[in-house]
Amino acid sequence: MQTKRDVMERIGFTEATDRLLQRADGICVSRGSRLTELRRQVLGLVLDSDTPVGAYDLLERLRSAHKGAAPPTVYRALDFLLEQGLVHKVERLSAFVGCVHASEPDDVHSGHDHEHHHAAQFLICTRCSRTVELEDDDVASALGVAAAGVGFRPARSTVEVEGLCAMCQAG
Ligand SMILES: [Zn+2]
Numbered sequence: 001m002q003t004k005r006d007v008m009e010r011i012g013f014t015e016a017t018d019r020l021l022q023r024a025d026g027i028c029v030s031r032g033s034r035l036t037e038l039r040r041q042v043l044g045l046v047l048d049s050d051t052p053v054g055a056y057d058l059l060e061r062l063r064s065a066h067k068g069a070a071p072p073t074v075y076r077a078l079d080f081l082l083e084q085g086l087v088h089k090v091e092r093l094s095a096f097v098g099c100v101h102a103s104e105p106d107d108v109h110s111g112h113d114h115e116h117h118h119a120a121q122f123l124i125c126t127r128c129s130r131t132v133e134l135e136d137d138d139v140a141s142a143l144g145v146a147a148a149g150v151g152f153r154p155a156r157s158t159v160e161v162e163g164l165c166a167m168c169q170a171g
């Protein structure tokens, strides 16, 4: 899948995204993995988007720079990014968003497993699809306590809340 590097052009990202990509690169290096150019581009496309992006949209955008890109190319890159905790999948939208925690140093995640996953909560606007990842540890621990109360031991937890974002309520 990493062939044809020569025909892969650089996609121009916003400065903010470029900064995040640099962080992501550093995170990967510190873990002994590698953010290849293709993975970097897929992550950049996810981060540059206002709303979560589906795999086929990513493929289409990727093709502007990487004509040979096929669905497995994108899925493999997404698998890597999910594994590294750099993106999340929003199941409700079948789409991907950058993880807000991915720009933090690793030591913040001391309690997390080696796959760099964490409990996540998403607020999904049903009108504009903008999706916000909550950074509220209280939500995760309240869920854990409630689950323990019925003798359940959660392994992973992703909460998806649908509603209207502040902007759509104002409009
Ligand atoms: Zn996250």
Ligand SMILES: [Zn+2]
Residues within 6 Å of the ligand: 125, 126, 127, 128, 129, 130, 164, 165, 166, 167, 168, 169
């Ligand atoms: Zn909205």
